[in-house]
Amino acid sequence: MNRNFSFLVLIMSWLMWGCGDDEPNLAPPSERVAAAKQELQDKLVAPPNGWKVEYKPTDDSGVFFILLDFDEDGTVNIQSDIPANDGEFRNQTITYRIDNSLGLELVFETFGVFHYLFELNQSTFGAEFEFIYTGMEGDNLLFKSKTDVSDVSTLIFELAGANDDDLFGVEIAQNLETFSEIGLNDGSTRQQLILSDRNISIFWSLDLEKRNINIEFAGIGKTADEIITNQIVLIDHSTSYSFEGDALVLAEDVSFILNGFSNDIAAITLGQFESTGPSLCNTGPSNNPIFTGQSPGLGNITIQNTVLSSSGLGFTPDVYTVDSFFIFDEEGNSLADDEEGTGIIIENFPGVSGFAFLYGVELNDPAIPIYSLGFIMNNGDLYFREFLPSVTDINRVSINLLDKYFYRTVPEGSPIPDGTEEALRIITDLMFVGSEIYAYDFPANGLEILDYSIPAMNSNSFWSNRKVIIGIKKPGRPGFFISCS
């Protein structure tokens, strides 16, 4: 009892002290909330040049440079170095609100650069447009993401200088965007960085939206033939990057030794941009983007598109198959459009189901050569053509088709339709003869089917401006890609 009584006295004493006459009663919460919101808004609108933010939405992403100039009327002018949507986010004014629920919140209410980043990858990228104010550190305002469940992003609003927009690397970002229009349309932009003074080429893939980069490998020489012939060194180094003025700056340097040089890349400065770069295909015109500049300690550099990629090194003996619909002509039309009934494949092989590429693998039916390719029919028939075993150089695959054809029919011994062999010869010649073929690890594109509420469905959806494109889905893997040019 004594212990209980003592505890009660202690509690009451504390409460009485807390409500002493020398302490004025606190204002009602609604008034204190309004005052806190006003105080934060006053801070936001105060700086004459606004605020500077180096925004890094996720650990894996690069940095986006953003300037914010808040107005008392509930609008904020935002400048950024993101060139997307024809420069929409370079300079725009949207509305903002200071709210309170989990604390004082800064909400960007209408669509702007934060929302653009939020929407990437079907809104899974990890950016945000609602922030919780966490206080000040010196002159800086500190915020954290309201919507991140884990790895919560933090933002530091620093006082902006009058000329901070000079730091925007908008031009370099815009020019790099043009490289993304060439190639596989798989979300990556594959480039060859040529260190001209060292006769070394570095091959990397950029994710221009998320600003991260994978440096795949380096080789000696400048042309694909030189690279394939000479020594290469695998690097496989991933890092994020940012733009500073006319420089692309890696978050983490990449270092390797090749051709007698120790090479360390921290940043590249890019200046001259032209559309005179070599074609991806030997036969095409030289009208691709090309960027030239320097890298500290490495001398002159050139950036151009490439088809070489170490992601094709996994193209090893296996059975590769794909729905025949995903074989396209140079216009992007399916050669086996079963809905329309159009395309050379469906016209010659009604009932075609898929395309198969046997690369050194024996089927259950040993009559089918281990190096052969052809079509799978809905009724189980196989129409195949043999090719000579080939060597894969990095990801360049050589195919030498033979005039040897093999069939399996269901039921066994059933006749094949007239003209099958001739059609098989013509179509496979069209797809492979006179072509350079490159294999890629091709992640299947997720495609949302839009309806009231329908589960996501996956589809391989390929595009190219070249002769024939084949998406080959490998069992248990996202897929491989072969392009013929």
Place this chain on the structure above:
Amino acid sequence: MKIFGIRMSSIRIAAFGLTIGLFSCYPDENINVPVQQTEVNLESEIDQFIDENFTQKYGMAIRYRFVDRFIAPTQRVTPPRLESVRPMLDFIEDFWIEPYMDIEGGIKFFKEHVPAEIVLLGGLIFNGDGTVTLGTADAGAQITFTNVNSVDPSDEDWRTLQLQTVYHEFAHIIHQRYKLPGSFETISPIGYTSSGSWFTLNDEEALERGFTSPYGTSSPNEDFAELVSFFLFDPDFESNFMEDETDCDTQECENRNEGRERIRQKLTAISQHYKKVVDIDLSEVREAIQTRLKAVQ
């Protein structure tokens, strides 16, 4: 047990003391503080337009500034661009509101049944389970438009999405207030799918069951809303869902015609229901909408 009892008493005393203390420190205030601010700043041109043309006229609040209560915690969506709001409002006025203004009794009906809140969202709503939500209605109080940032009334796909959504959601208000037409559920009694499996059907299979879309098979309420929606916006509704195919020589064809017969029955029931409970001729609404659609096609 005794020790436990003493400890419990201490905790109760402490809790009691804290309760007294809290009340004594804040004697006069209301603790029900609103945690979200959604007040409209009428200084902006778009807010004035909304106030004059929607709030005062029809009692509709248009929400285009993002507030996270619009969506569930597991959903992700962006707000609309400022520049997209006015075109979207014009679209809503032209293709949803005005058709009712054109018909007898339409003004009264619209004002009495319009949801109090219209929410505009910039993109599609991505759900935590990988699905996409195109539009929602909340018990007749709110209709949400998605994909406003792609506003383009001349784009048939976008236009169809918006109209299908708003006619569908507005139709829900009728059965929510006045129930479904009598015996409506018995017209396609075995056509409804089990929960969560409607998307396994294609359009033709839905038609064979007597539905205008696979989604309509998910429940009688959705069947009602889908049928109204298709009837209002689909210019080919008659040929698609009403007129029997002639010279049928396959079972599938016979099945489709049987489905059409069920749709005809359901449309008759729905039309009579609208006339009876809200004195609206749905055919007149369709005519007014189709006239406007033809002008943009």
